[in-house]
Amino acid sequence: MSFQLISILTEPIKLTGKDQNVIQISDQLVKKLQFNKHRTINISIGRKTIPALVKTKDIPEDTVYFSEDLLKSFYLPIRPHKFHATVLPEIQTLKLGPIVALLTDSIEIKNEGPYFRSIHLFCEELQQGISENGGFFYVFSYDQFLSQGYYLENGKWTAAQLPVPDVIYNRVHSRALEYKIEFKHFREKVNQLLIPFFNDRFLSKWEVYEHLKGIRSLEAYLPKTKLFSKDHFYEMAQLYDTLFLKPIHGSQGRNIIKISRDLETHYSLETSMKTAPAEKSGTFTLDELFQRIKPLIQNRIYIIQQGISLMTCQTSSMDFRVLCHQNLDNIWRVTSTVARIAGEQEFVSNLARGGTLTRPLTALRSCMNNKNALEVLALMKELALETASIISRNSSSIIGELGIDIGVDQEEKPWLIEVNSKPSKNFENDLSKIRPSAKAIIQFCTILAFETAVIKEDI
Structure with a gap:
């Protein structure tokens, strides 16, 4: 970081007339911030900047008294707020934040207020973490941007016009x-x-496959993958005993087709489609199979992926989700790893398809000795971190978190199966405290917010 952050508590007070844009701070804080007494500085919160006169008062060192009207001008609720702060000396500005907004399309309005469906508890977790760490958090939908968001007040999500955010988490x-x-x-x-x-x-x-396939260190861990076409399908079906056909824009294990070679020239298929049975439905020649697949795929773009004979847990399919985040130094690190066990009669392990979770070492130890389990887990994390780094490096946009899905075959070799930019928030244990993944998101938002403010100062 090229800037220093300090923690500041803003307390609302009633001021009237010409004192509405006055902030009151202690002598110690004036010295720490290197401000002059009785001098106007700029206060920046979110994307709004307001000039305010600095006055000293005998109050706690890291507290700033704001007039209620000044807080209203920033569209902040009238209550104490804990913020991070930095001084932008070139423009005589005290930057407070971060203002973090989470964008979602999953807002349901109920009698008790808005409900954010699958990420509701995660939003509460982020709000708690940000308010304790320093900052202000709210949730919004894209069609209400700049006009309305929802912030947590006394255990209830309240609608209001809120500050333009410093950073948006999609x-x-x-x-x-x-x-x-x-x-x-x-x-x-x-x-x-x-x-x-x-x-x-x-x-x-x-x-994702295009980004990873040319990387020598990852090449051996990537299942062979091609875009679906008749020629590619026939080629891959004759090379491998099992294939997975996946929509390139699919998620949550939906609309996947599994092809298995039963005899030398006959194949069976299973699907995770709502409109097709998940169980096996007879055997087919390659020509018959292709004709059966075409109406299932319709006009969607699919990939064909080499099937790997993965380790199982009590005959159920099993893979691993490694959650990775960028830290304050823009370095990727693993924040969570879980094993996912497929539901009954399912060949995908997604929780949305009835999958369950267990600890990764518990799952690995059920298939190998402890030493090998530790080595495989370490290799999975190493592969996930390198994958995350490559994906973010090749992206034209900002990526702060990725969920890397990894399978382990019968020979104890890991395989990179998928990369998710919107990983589920329901697969980690212990929602009673702020999880490492949520803390990582909060840190990432903080650094983005203040780095952007510093860059704008330098322009």
Whole structure:
């Protein structure tokens, strides 16, 4: 970091008339911030800057008294707020923040207030972590950007006009929404305001494979993958006993087709589609199989991926989700790893398809000795970190977190299966405290917010 952050508590007080834009601080804080008494400075919160007169008062060292009217001008609730702060000396500005906004398309309005569906508890977790760490957090939908968001007050999410955020964390669930013209207009507005917007879109499976396939250190851990076509399908079906056909824009284990060679020239298929049975449904020649697959795929773009004979847990399919985040030094680190066990009669392990979780070492030790389990887990984390680093390095946008799905075959070799830019928030244990993954998001938002402020000062 090229700047220093200090912790400041803002306390609202009632001031009237010409004192409305006065801030009261202690002599010690004036010295720490290197401000002059009785001098006007700029206060910056979110994307708004307001001049305020500095007056000293015998109050706790790291407390700043704000007039209620000044807080209203920043569209902040009238209550104490803990913020990080830095001084931008070139423009005589005290920057307070971060103002973090989470974007979602999953807002339901109920009698008790808004409900954010699968990420509701995660939003509460982020709010708690940010308020304790320093900053202000709210949730919004793209069509209400700059007009309304939801912040947590006394255990309830309250609608209000809130500050323009320093950083936006994209948790939109719908791939289709990201292609809508209205959403693109929203993104243009965000870009115009120079707001960092991270994990801005879903990654396609083919895009990920293209980034990784030329990396020598990862090549041996990548299943062979091709775009679906008749020629590629026939070629891959004759090379491998098992294939997976996946939509390049798919998620949560939906619309996947599994092809298995039963005899030398006959194949069976299973699907995770709602409109097709998940169980095996007879055997087919390659020509018959292709004709059966075409209407299932329709006009969607699919990849064909080499099937790996993975380790199982009590006959159920098993893989591992390694969650990775960028830290304060823009270095990727692992924040969580879990084993996912497929549900009954399912060949995908996603929680949305009835999968369950267990500890990674517990799962590995059920298939190998402890020494090998520790070595395989360490290798999985190493592969996940390198994968995350390569994906973010090749991206034109900001990526702060990735979920890397890894399988382990019968010979105890890990395989990179998928990379997710919108990883589930329900697979980690212990929602009673702020999890490492949430702390990593908070740190990433903080650094983005203040780095952007410092860069703007230098322009």
